[in-house]
Every structure is written in C-alpha cells, then in structure tokens.
Amino acid sequence: MTRPIIGRVAPGPRRTTGSPAPDQEPATARIAVDLLGGDHAPAVVVDGALRAFQDDPSLHLLLVGPPEAADPILAAVDPVERARLGMLSVPASVEDQKQDQTGAGVRAAVRAVATGQADAAVSAGNTIDIVLSAARTLGRWPGVRRFALTAALPTAAGRLVLLDVGSSVDTDPDTLLMHARLGAAYAAVVHEVAEPRVGLLTIGTEKGKGDRLRRALPPLLEAAHLPAGARYVGLIEGNDVVTGERADVVVTDGFTGNILLKGLETAYSRLGPPGRGALEVPRAALLLGVGGTVVVCHGAASGPDLAAGIALAAHLHRRAAVAAMVDLIPHNEVSHDG
Amino acid sequence: MTRPIIGRVAPGPRRTTGSPAPDQEPATARIAVDLLGGDHAPAVVVDGALRAFQDDPSLHLLLVGPPEAADPILAAVDPVERARLGMLSVPASVEDQKQDQTGAGVRAAVRAVATGQADAAVSAGNTIDIVLSAARTLGRWPGVRRFALTAALPTAAGRLVLLDVGSSVDTDPDTLLMHARLGAAYAAVVHEVAEPRVGLLTIGTEKGKGDRLRRALPPLLEAAHLPAGARYVGLIEGNDVVTGERADVVVTDGFTGNILLKGLETAYSRLGPPGRGALEVPRAALLLGVGGTVVVCHGAASGPDLAAGIALAAHLHRRAAVAAMVDLIPHNEVSHDG
Numbered sequence: 001m002t003r004p005i006i007g008r009v010a011p012g013p014r015r016t017t018g019s020p021a022p023d024q025e026p027a028t029a030r031i032a033v034d035l036l037g038g039d040h041a042p043a044v045v046v047d048g049a050l051r052a053f054q055d056d057p058s059l060h061l062l063l064v065g066p067p068e069a070a071d072p073i074l075a076a077v078d079p080v081e082r083a084r085l086g087m088l089s090v091p092a093s094v095e096d097q098k099q100d101q102t103g104a105g106v107r108a109a110v111r112a113v114a115t116g117q118a119d120a121a122v123s124a125g126n127t128i129d130i131v132l133s134a135a136r137t138l139g140r141w142p143g144v145r146r147f148a149l150t151a152a153l154p155t156a157a158g159r160l161v162l163l164d165v166g167s168s169v170d171t172d173p174d175t176l177l178m179h180a181r182l183g184a185a186y187a188a189v190v191h192e193v194a195e196p197r198v199g200l201l202t203i204g205t206e207k208g209k210g211d212r213l214r215r216a217l218p219p220l221l222e223a224a225h226l227p228a229g230a231r232y233v234g235l236i237e238g239n240d241v242v243t244g245e246r247a248d249v250v251v252t253d254g255f256t257g258n259i260l261l262k263g264l265e266t267a268y269s270r271l272g273p274p275g276r277g278a279l280e281v282p283r284a285a286l287l288l289g290v291g292g293t294v295v296v297c298h299g300a301a302s303g304p305d306l307a308a309g310i311a312l313a314a315h316l317h318r319r320a321a322v323a324a325m326v327d328l329i330p331h332n333e334v335s336h337d338g
Numbered sequence: 339m340t341r342p343i344i345g346r347v348a349p350g351p352r353r354t355t356g357s358p359a360p361d362q363e364p365a366t367a368r369i370a371v372d373l374l375g376g377d378h379a380p381a382v383v384v385d386g387a388l389r390a391f392q393d394d395p396s397l398h399l400l401l402v403g404p405p406e407a408a409d410p411i412l413a414a415v416d417p418v419e420r421a422r423l424g425m426l427s428v429p430a431s432v433e434d435q436k437q438d439q440t441g442a443g444v445r446a447a448v449r450a451v452a453t454g455q456a457d458a459a460v461s462a463g464n465t466i467d468i469v470l471s472a473a474r475t476l477g478r479w480p481g482v483r484r485f486a487l488t489a490a491l492p493t494a495a496g497r498l499v500l501l502d503v504g505s506s507v508d509t510d511p512d513t514l515l516m517h518a519r520l521g522a523a524y525a526a527v528v529h530e531v532a533e534p535r536v537g538l539l540t541i542g543t544e545k546g547k548g549d550r551l552r553r554a555l556p557p558l559l560e561a562a563h564l565p566a567g568a569r570y571v572g573l574i575e576g577n578d579v580v581t582g583e584r585a586d587v588v589v590t591d592g593f594t595g596n597i598l599l600k601g602l603e604t605a606y607s608r609l610g611p612p613g614r615g616a617l618e619v620p621r622a623a624l625l626l627g628v629g630g631t632v633v634v635c636h637g638a639a640s641g642p643d644l645a646a647g648i649a650l651a652a653h654l655h656r657r658a659a660v661a662a663m664v665d666l667i668p669h670n671e672v673s674h675d676g
Contacts, residue, residue: 270581
C-alpha cells in the first residue's frame with residue numbers, strides 16, 4: 001500500500017485552530033466543479049457556483065467541462081459575476097470518448113486537484129464515476145480499500161457522522177471496521193468532537209440480532225484501535241440516527257446508509273419551515289479515504305445543493321481536514337486488526 | 339405446501355364493504371395480548387390494554403401470561419376497568435422452561451388465535467419468537483416461505499405500505515418477489531388502493547445501481563403477476579418513501595426497512611407537535627403471510643404504542659383482512675414465477 005500524496009492535494013495553509021476568526025478574511029479556496037454531473041447539469045451547476053460566491057467571495061471556482069456546455073448558460077449571467085467564474089475547458093479525451101461522456105467532467109475536476117490547479121473537487125455526477133476517478137488519480141489513505149461517502153446530519157444533540165451513504169454496497173466486516181476509523185477521524189477533525197462515540201447501525205440491540213454482516217462486527221469493533229480517543233459504544237438503531245443521543249459516528253453499509261439519509265433529508269425538509277422543527281441537511285457528502293478533498297452531491301442536486309457542496313469543500317480545504325484526518329489514522333494499521 | 343387454516347383464525351363476520359358504517363356498533367374483537375413481550379412489559383402492556391378500551395369499548399382483551407406477572411399491576415387498576423380485562427393464565431410449559439421464558443406469552447397468545455379463543459394476537463416481544471410461533475401454530479399462506487412484517491406509513495400522498503420491516507433479513511429475490519405480492523394485497527384490502535403501484539427500494543434509479551439483491555429483482559418484478567391489478571413501477575429511493583408520490587407499496591429487505599422505519603418514525607414524532615408538520619406513525623406492524631392476524635409492536639413500545647397495535651389488530655379482524663388478502667394471492671403461484 002503506497003502512501004497517498006496528500007501534500008499536493010491539500011496545499012492550503014495548515015491551521016491548528018480550525019476556522020479563521022470571524023474578523024479574518026477566509027483563505028482562498030480553489031474549487032473545481034464538475035459542469036456535467038447531475039440530472040440537471042449544467043444549468044444548476046452554474047447556478048450553484050453563483051450562489052456559493054454570494055455567500056463566500058473568497059472562493060475561486062473553476063467550472064470543469066466542455067465550453068459548449070457552459071457558454072449558453074454563462075451568456076445569460078451578469079458579466080460581473082461571470083468574470084469571477086474560471087473555466088477549465090475539457091476536450092473529450094480518447095478515454096472519455098470510449099466511456100460515458102458525462103464522466104468527463106468529474107475526471108477532469110479530480111485531475112485538477114491532483115495537479116494542484118484546484119484545492120478540492122465537487123461533483124453531482126454518478127458516484128461510481130467519482131469513486132473510480134478519485135481512486136485512480138488521487139489514491140487512497142493507508143489501509144483503505146473502499147472509500148466511505150460520509151454525510152453529516154443535524155440532530156438535537158449535535159452533528160452526527162453517517163457513513164457510508166452510497167459508495168460501498170455489498171460490503172464486508174473489514175471495510176466497515178475501517179469506516180469506523182474514518183468516521184471517528186471525521187468527527188474529531190471536522191466536528192471537533194472529543195473521544196467520538198462510534199455505533200454500529202443494526203436492527204434490535206440484543207446480541208445476535210441483525211444480518212450476517214452486522215453479527216460479525218461487534219467483536220472486531222470492540223478490539224479495534226480507533227483514532228482520536230474514539231470508542232465503540234455498541235449497536236444502535238434507526239431512531240438513534242435521529243436523536244444523536246447515543247453516538248457521534250454511525251457506521252453502516254452504503255446501501256442502508258443511502259436509503260436512510262435520503263429518507264431523513266426529505267422528512268426534515270418537508271416537515272414545516274426551518275426553525276419550526278424542520279432541519280436543513282447539507283445535501284453533500286465527503287468521499288473519505290481519498291488522497292484529496294472530493295465532495296459528492298446528489299444526482300438530483302439543485303443549485304442550493306451544489307452551493308452547499310462547494311461550501312463544504314471550501315470549509316474542509318481551509319481546515320486542511322483531509323491531511324489532519326490522515327494523520328489520525330495509524331499508518332501501520334491493517335484493516336483486519338483486533 | 340398445505341393451505342393454511344384461515345377459516346378458524348379469521349372467524350369474524352365477513353364484510354364486503356370494509357369498515358362498519360359510523361352509526362353501527364363495531365363488531366366485537368377478541369385480542370390476545372402478550373403480557374411478557376417488550377422492554378417494559380408487563381406494565382406498559384396493561385397500560386396499552388386500558389388505553390385501547392377507552393377508544394374502543396367493544397374490544398375483548400385477553401392478557402396472556404403468568405398471573406404472578408400481572409397481579410401486582412392489575413391490583414392498582416380501577417376495579418371497573420380491571421373487570422373488563424380477561425386473563426389467560428400461562429403456566430410455563432416444558433418447552434417454555436427450556437426456552438427463553440419471555441417467549442411464553444407470545445406462544446400462548448398465538449395458540450389462543452389458533453384455537454379460536456382470540457381473533458388476533460398482539461405482541462411487543464422478540465420478532466424471532468413471534469415469527470417462529472406464528473409459523474408453527476398458524477401456518478403460512480400458499481407460496482409464502484418467509485413472512486413480511488408490514489408497516490403503514492403516512493405520506494402527503496396517502497398511506498404507504500413498507501415491507502419487510504424486520505422479519506426477513508439476509509433475504510433473496512424470490513422472497514422479495516413474494517413480498518411485492520403481499521404488499522399489493524395489503525394496499526388493496528387495508529388501504530383500499532385500486533391498482534397499487536409497487537416500487538423496489540434501492541439507491542440511484544439508473545439501471546445497474548444498487549446491491550446484488552436489488553440488481554437481480556427488476557426482471558422478476560416486471561414479469562410477475564401481482565394481485566389486485568397492482569403494477570411494478572420500478573426503482574425508487576429513500577425520499578420516495580417520505581413523499582409517497584411514486585409508489586403505494588415499497589418492497590425492501592427487513593434490515594433496510596427496519597432502519598428506515600425507525601428513523602422516519604422518530605423524525606416524524608420529533609419535528610414539532612402533530613398537526614404542524616409532524617406525523618403520527620402507528621408503531622405496530624402486521625406479520626403478513628401468516629394464517630391469522632398477528633400484530634407486532636416495537637420492543638421499546640409504550641402504552642400508546644401497544645394501544646395502537648391492539649387497535650390495528652381489531653381493525654384488521656373486523657375487516658376480515660387476512661382472509662381477503664389470501665383470496666387475492668393466486669394459490670397455484672409459486673414464488674419464482676415470471
């Protein structure tokens with residue numbers, strides 16, 4: 001297993017204190033945005049980029065895709081705003097011509113991160129395309145075989161890390177064990193949780209309940225060394241993901257996690273206006289375990305969803321979160337310790 | 339496969355028009371309630387029974403368990419109310435002595451249905467105990483190998499049938515195909531939906547997305563003969579379970595279904611008071627495919643949850659719902675047709 005080349009993908013200023021103080025100008029974040037990814041691309045991608053600018057003028061955005069896709073949309077944009085959007089033109093490569101054309105944007109966006117043109121990549125494209133691009137171009141953290149698409153959910157008890165939410169389906173105990181480590185690192189670095197509580201999502205908390213995969217995991221999790229002083233707190237259920245009272249990190253397979261996330265997101269957004277019970281869930285997730293900052297939005301992402309993904313990518317870059325998380329994962333740890 | 343003995347387990351008056359008219363006295367429903375099932379048994383079971391009576395004076399309730407468990411609680415109950423609760427004393431059998439004692443209540447409650455002492459059984463006990471008792475004592479519908487624990491969820495577009503929510507984990511395509519039939523019958527009979535739309539819960543609706551189990555199913559579902567004019571409408575996602583806009587019946591494995599149900603239930607109940615966005619979900623599910631009316635409540639059920647389970651059991655009995663659903667499932671249909 002080779003070490004990933006973290007240095008060149010998270011080159012922003014390393015801070016030890018997290019976000020800049022309110023009176024400080026936030027550091028520039030150069031975000032490569034896949035112009036072709038998502039059901040409503042490229043229109044919502046341009047809309048999302050402009051919205052992200054409004055909230056954060058220090059962003060440098062690089063729209064990645066063929067100019068002919070962006071030009072008609074950009075022509076309708078206010079010239080002052082248009083001038084703030086960079087464009088990384090992507091002529092179709094031989095590879096792209098062979099493959100699904102819509103993956104060209106994400107491949108080029110991820111390459112922009114690898115070559116240092118951008119600090120982070122954002123895409124609402126097909127998760128499989130994003131995972132393959134990221135694995136090939138940016139590499140994996142030590143010991144990571146399968147990435148974890150990682151979402152942060154609001155709860156009354158604070159933010160909760162849910163992983164995986166769609167990249168690792170049909171998975172195995174070793175993968176979920178590594179994802180427990182990745183999730184603990186995320187909670188510690190991004191949510192600043194001390195000694196995160198890690199729970200395993202299952203049905204019924206009695207010993208022996210759950211499916212084959214879940215029944216195999218508790219002994220491995222009990223024996224595992226988790227980063228950042230994290231501890232395994234046992235089996236949890238669907239309701240615990242809503243309350244947040246029992247765990248800061250919830251480990252599950254990508255099939256279950258995706259379905260639960262999409263259900264809760266929709267429930268939270270439908271049940272009345274924000275502030276009166278309803279909760280806003282950022283519809284964007286970090287691809288964890290990749291040697292760089294890659295944020296994935298829903299295929300059905302709207303402009304505000306893309307803007308939230310861009311904001312998340314910028315936030316993670318400014319905190320040098322990926323490098324800080326890699327530092328927490330023991331490099332000599334093999335995935336089936338314990 | 340033998341035909342189940344439906345006649346003796348759903349002996350109530352057969353109606354063709356569904357619920358009685360408002361000015362009619364509802365028919366008696368004799369419900370056997372497992373006194374020992376659930377985390378907070380027997381106290382919440384007695385509480386649930388008394389609450390159920392308040393809403394529906396035509397109920398006949400039979401508390402099933404050892405008298406020494408009920409006596410101290412019943413002693414504190416108003417004598418007038420106490421007189422309305424029947425008690426089916428369960429001395430521990432040799433089998434019960436060998437097995438987990440807490441399963442004794444559900445085994446006796448299910449036996450009471452089989453012998454005609456009760457019209458339906460309700461338990462908040464261990465789902466595995468309930469499934470085993472029901473299979474042994476009441477039998478299965480023709481063609482059914484694995485039961486489907488079936489929940490009804492409220493949506494803005496009407497009620498939605500979600501199955502399985504916890505009895506069939508580690509399952510297979512044939513089981514989910516049969517569950518599609520069972521769910522269609524439930525939607526037609528219990529929710530009175532004409533030509534129910536049946537969706538398969540997965541992640542991403544593009545062809546080839548999802549796990550191995552889900553990828554195997556669409557051709558089987560497309561070719562299947564579904565009851566009550568139901569039709570397969572394709573792949574759906576977690577958000578569709580909340581909106582209810584795309585399907586009346588949602589088919590999934592018991593692991594995923596249980597986690598989604600518990601997440602949504604909790605989200606719906608937490609987000610503000612009912613009527614202002616929040617939705618009440620009946621925390622009780624019918625065990626579908628059993629030759630009798632068996633309703634399962636959460637292990638963590640409260641008194642109101644038990645009361646909702648009892649009300650559901652009474653409602654299903656009065657509609658002769660189980661017999662009506664069996665009639666909709668073609669008896670010569672093997673589970674791997676199509």
